[in-house]
Amino acid sequence: MGDIIQAICPCGLQSEAIFQGIGFNYYETGYAVEPAYCDTCGIVTGKDISKSFSKCPECRRKMKLYKDELEATKEEQHLIPPYINYQEAKEFWHCPRCKQETLRFESMGCWD
Numbered sequence: 009m010g011d012i013i014q015a016i017c018p019c020g021l022q023s024e025a026i027f028q029g030i031g032f033n034y035y036e037t038g039y040a041v042e043p044a045y046c047d048t049c050g051i052v053t054g055k056d057i058s059k060s061f062s063k064c065p066e067c068r069r070k071m072k073l074y075k076d077e078l079e080a081t082k083e084e085q086h087l088i089p090p091y092i093n094y095q096e097a098k099e100f101w102h103c104p105r106c107k108q109e110t111l112r113f114e115s116m117g118c119w120d
Contacts, residue, residue, distance in 0.1 A: 019106035050105035
């Protein structure tokens with residue numbers, strides 16, 4: 009189960025829906041999505057965290073995962089993968105478009 013989130017910034021950046029988390033097929037596929045950004049292209053999208061290198065769909069450079077900005081607590085370290093509530097973890101995040109800490113994640117719903 010996971011959350012459907014969207015990255016929104018006052019500068020005008022608005023991501024597509026990001027299906028964050030894992031679904032029922034996770035234990036078969038290992039596919040888990042978390043939001044990531046490309047500072048070169050100024051985009052935010054969902055990327056599979058099971059891959060060691062996620063490429064930007066536009067410029068093909070390495071994307072940075074937002075989850076890497078947070079340290080997992082001891083309780084979260086045993087979860088595979090650890091669940092992150094981006095709305096509660098931090099109020100504002102890095103915006104790859106305006107390069108300010110003004111980006112927010114908004115909930116759009118849940119998925120299985």
